[in-house]
Amino acid sequence: MTALLFAASGYATASGTEPAFKEHCGKCHARPSSVARSFGGREEQRKKAFDRFLSTHYAEDPQLRAEIVAYLLDLAR
Secondary structure, eight states, rough: OOOHHHHHHHHOOOOBHHHHHHHHTTTTOOOHHHTTTTSSSSSSHHHHHHHHHHTTTTSSSHHHHHHHHHHHHHHHH
16 A cells, blocks of 8 residues: 555656665665665675665565665666
8 A cells, every 4th residue: 555655646766766875874874876886796696685785774564674675676677
């Protein structure tokens, strides 16, 4: 449901949402593109690394984490 609200607001990328990142990460990480490039490797490796990192870095909720990871992967493409 959260993703649908974000998508309806016009802030959605192909699979992730900017507001989720801004609300939960933006206070400390003002440049999402630098965060998106912080994990190297292929997309699937990056996805796992982002998810693993975020699970212990202020994004314990799996749905929120999925939205943020998708947004970061979209930026890294």
